[in-house]
Amino acid sequence: MSSPEEKTLILKSSDNEEFLVKESVAVQCITIKNLVEDGCDLDAIPLLNVDSKNLAWIIEFMEKYADSTSTDAEKKDFDTEFVKKPFNDVLGLILAANYLNFPALMDVMCDACANEMKLWSVEQVREKFHIQNDYTEEEEKAVRAENFWAFE
Amino acid sequence: MVYSFPEEVLEYVFAFLSSDKDRNAVSLVCKSWYEIERWCRRRVFIGNCYAVSPQIMIRRFPEVRAVKIKGKPHFADFNLVPERWGAYVYPWISAMARSYPWLEEIKLKRMVVTDESLELISKSFKNFKVLSLSSCEGFTTDGLSSIAANCRNLRELDLRESEVEDLSGHWLSHFPDNFTSLVSLNMSCLGSEVSFSALERLISRCPNLKTLRLNRAVPVEKLASLLRRAPQLVEFGTGACSTEIRTDIFSNLVEAFSGCKHLESLSGFWDVVPAYLPAMYCVCSRITKLNLSYATVQSPDLVELISQCSNLKCLWVLDYIEDAGLKALSSYCKDLQELRVFPSDPYSAEPNVSLTEQGLVTVSAGCPKLQSVLYFCRQMSNAALIAIARNRPNLLRFRLCIIEPQAPDYLTLEPLDTGFGAIVEHCKELRRLSLSGLLTDRVFEYIGTHAKKLEMLSLAFAGDSDLGLHHVLSGCESLRKLEIRDCPFGDRALLANAAKLETMRSLWMSSCSVSYGACKLLGQKMPNLNVEVIDERGPPDSRPESISVEKLYVYRTVAGPRADKPDFVWTMDEDGALRFS
Numbered sequence: 001m002s003s004p005e006e007k008t009l010i011l012k013s014s015d016n017e018e019f020l021v022k023e024s025v026a027v028q029c030i031t032i033k034n035l036v037e038d039g040c041d042l043d044a045i046p047l048l049n050v051d052s053k054n055l056a057w058i059i060e061f062m063e064k065y066a067d068s069t070s071t072d073a074e075k076k077d078f079d080t081e082f083v084k085k086p087f088n089d090v091l092g093l094i095l096a097a098n099y100l101n102f103p104a105l106m107d108v109m110c111d112a113c114a115n116e117m118k119l120w121s122v123e124q125v126r127e128k129f130h131i132q133n134d135y136t137e138e139e140e141k142a143v144r145a146e147n148f149w150a151f152e
Numbered sequence: 153m154v155y156s157f158p159e160e161v162l163e164y165v166f167a168f169l170s171s172d173k174d175r176n177a178v179s180l181v182c183k184s185w186y187e188i189e190r191w192c193r194r195r196v197f198i199g200n201c202y203a204v205s206p207q208i209m210i211r212r213f214p215e216v217r218a219v220k221i222k223g224k225p226h227f228a229d230f231n232l233v234p235e236r237w238g239a240y241v242y243p244w245i246s247a248m249a250r251s252y253p254w255l256e257e258i259k260l261k262r263m264v265v266t267d268e269s270l271e272l273i274s275k276s277f278k279n280f281k282v283l284s285l286s287s288c289e290g291f292t293t294d295g296l297s298s299i300a301a302n303c304r305n306l307r308e309l310d311l312r313e314s315e316v317e318d319l320s321g322h323w324l325s326h327f328p329d330n331f332t333s334l335v336s337l338n339m340s341c342l343g344s345e346v347s348f349s350a351l352e353r354l355i356s357r358c359p360n361l362k363t364l365r366l367n368r369a370v371p372v373e374k375l376a377s378l379l380r381r382a383p384q385l386v387e388f389g390t391g392a393c394s395t396e397i398r399t400d401i402f403s404n405l406v407e408a409f410s411g412c413k414h415l416e417s418l419s420g421f422w423d424v425v426p427a428y429l430p431a432m433y434c435v436c437s438r439i440t441k442l443n444l445s446y447a448t449v450q451s452p453d454l455v456e457l458i459s460q461c462s463n464l465k466c467l468w469v470l471d472y473i474e475d476a477g478l479k480a481l482s483s484y485c486k487d488l489q490e491l492r493v494f495p496s497d498p499y500s501a502e503p504n505v506s507l508t509e510q511g512l513v514t515v516s517a518g519c520p521k522l523q524s525v526l527y528f529c530r531q532m533s534n535a536a537l538i539a540i541a542r543n544r545p546n547l548l549r550f551r552l553c554i555i556e557p558q559a560p561d562y563l564t565l566e567p568l569d570t571g572f573g574a575i576v577e578h579c580k581e582l583r584r585l586s587l588s589g590l591l592t593d594r595v596f597e598y599i600g601t602h603a604k605k606l607e608m609l610s611l612a613f614a615g616d617s618d619l620g621l622h623h624v625l626s627g628c629e630s631l632r633k634l635e636i637r638d639c640p641f642g643d644r645a646l647l648a649n650a651a652k653l654e655t656m657r658s659l660w661m662s663s664c665s666v667s668y669g670a671c672k673l674l675g676q677k678m679p680n681l682n683v684e685v686i687d688e689r690g691p692p693d694s695r696p697e698s699i700s701v702e703k704l705y706v707y708r709t710v711a712g713p714r715a716d717k718p719d720f721v722w723t724m725d726e727d728g729a730l731r732f733s
Binding site: 091098113114125131151 | 157158160161164165166167168169171172173174176177178179180181182183185186196197198199203204208209212657680708709710711
């Protein structure tokens with residue numbers, strides 16, 4: 001049972017939307033926890049690198065994980081549904097979780113990202129991460145040989 | 153939208169990629185990913201110690217914590233690889249001692265390990281935790297003393313099936329009194345008696361001990377005392393159980409086993425007196441793995457034990473089980489995934505037990521999850537193989553060893569081509585196959601056509617001509633390891649499929665028809681392969697080029713020709729070709 005005096009924080013996204021979150025929930029993000037412990041007394045905590053879309057999701061996740069009544073099985077089910085997002089959003093959440101230093105969310109999102117990667121070819125990974133292949137044909141051939149012949 | 157991913161974020165993602173395949177794929181994405189990945193790879197698997205060098209491994213992966221290295225080819229298990237052939241681990245240990253001070257795990261298979269290597273391991277890695285030596289040789293119990301004395305954080309010591317020169321059992325007493333971290337100990341391959349009181353004290357002070365596989369020398373009357381000190385055990389291997397049965401020993405054993413609420417795997421049972429088996433009945437319902445391959449116990453006693461193991465997933469047993477026992481297995485053990493039946497007397501001319509192809513057919517019909525089979529028997533028919541294939545299309549590993557070479561279908565006297573053909577046609581996910589019996593080139597046509605997921609194939613006394621080898625090399629897309637003995641395969645198929653050999657880990661051919669000339673040609677044609685001729689008759693160029701070599705071992709490598717060859721191994725075209733550096 002939460003005490004009637006329990007503190008609520010205002011988190012402000014990069015696009016100026018404000019979200020109310022209980023302090024006990026929000027401090028799962030170590031960045032926020034540090035701000036609170038350092039005695040930050042701003043009206044709203046500005047999160048310059050997190051837009052409202054991501055912040056809404058993050059709060060949804062934080063509230064689920066802070067809920068002491070949800071079982072491990074329920075959390076797993078929640079995670080399974082939560083990560084079903086377009087890949088670009090998965091990447092966006094990873095960056096936001098990194099910025100906020102939110103370990104539980106990092107674990108879930110990075111695991112989801114890795115699971116996607118396991119299904120892709122090297123070319124597909126490059127496409128999804130928007131990465132330019134900077135290997136020459138010969139260099140790539142040499143790495144492939146070393147990988148498959150020596151280390152697999 | 154392009155994301156600039158900080159390095160530490162990519163590392164965090166890569167931490168969820170543990171398979172070599174995934175890690176290797178990551179390294180190919182771009183050069184910066186290659187860099188990030190190589191600094192955070194912690195586990196390295198080397199399938200062939202000569203495909204790469206310690207220096208290359210260390211240069212690429214500077215922060216490794218666990219290595220697994222395999223040495224001699226599989227046919228070394230059948231004494232086909234001569235002594236002094238190679239696979240010495242010392243150069244690896246010495247290089248890692250300098251570059252991997254934080255190394256925690258070393259797992260080796262079919263390598264030559266000396267006491268010097270073991271001592272170096274024990275002194276070089278402060279946080280060393282896991283040593284697994286599978287089918288290794290070259291060391292004595294003195295080497296084990298170093299490990300016991302110096303590895304303060306050791307968790308696992310597993311010597312499975314290694315050949316150890318057993319000077320005394322005293323090595324176990326070298327574990328210090330304040331050593332408590334042991335989780336797994338497998339000393340089943342050792343001969344000498346260890347100090348029983350030292351063993352008791354060791355077990356008592358290691359609360360996390362989950363696996364204990366004793367050696368033969370621990371008598372059955374001492375087991376209860378050990379089990380009482382380690383009721384948390386998950387895997388237990390007894391010693392010899394051959395002492396005449398006594399009521400007090402038996403009841404102590406029953407009591408001790410009933411205290412073990414977590415046991416899942418049992419092994420040992422050397423020469424077990426059948427009257428001891430009921431002592432284990434109280435744990436049978438939880439047992440998933442049972443290794444009775446040293447239990448010279450007859451079928452009815454085996455059936456009594458097995459009928460209580462309703463959760464059995466893996467059974468290794470001698471052919472004393474007979475067809476009747478396998479029938480019981482198929483009705484009681486519906487979760488069975490792996491079955492290995494070993495021969496009790498392979499050298500006798502006449503069958504000593506009533507084990508035929510029928511036993512395997514029955515298990516294939518009754519056990520829907522069966523995926524892995526190793527079966528020694530004396531007769532087989534195409535009809536039986538076809539039935540097995542139809543019953544169990546989910547088979548992944550199928551190794552059939554009909555004891556007499558080139559034995560035909562005993563009913564029709566035909567070759568077993570259609571039977572094995574049915575296996576590869578129905579079992580579409582088959583990864584490993586060993587053939588035996590009378591086989592023509594036709595079986596290889598079936599294999600080349602259907603066995604698209606096959607990774608390892610073992611052949612002996614099979615086929616008629618090069619066409620057989622050609623079918624396999626040209627058709628089996630996923631082939632990684634091919635080992636052949638005493639087959640009429642020669643130059644044409646090998647040279648026509650030279651490029652295929654770069655897509656495989658290795659090829660072994662002994663007592664076949666590959667000429668020295670062809671080996672030289674292959675070496676010239678394929679600079680990235682080590683084409684090694686093994687011939688104990690002396691240098692191959694002291695004989696005409698058309699003469700077949702005794703043994704041939706071909707493998708792809710990024711390390712160039714071996715520098716540690718014995719005097720009976722020659723690498724073809726060692727001087728002329730360009731090499732990777």
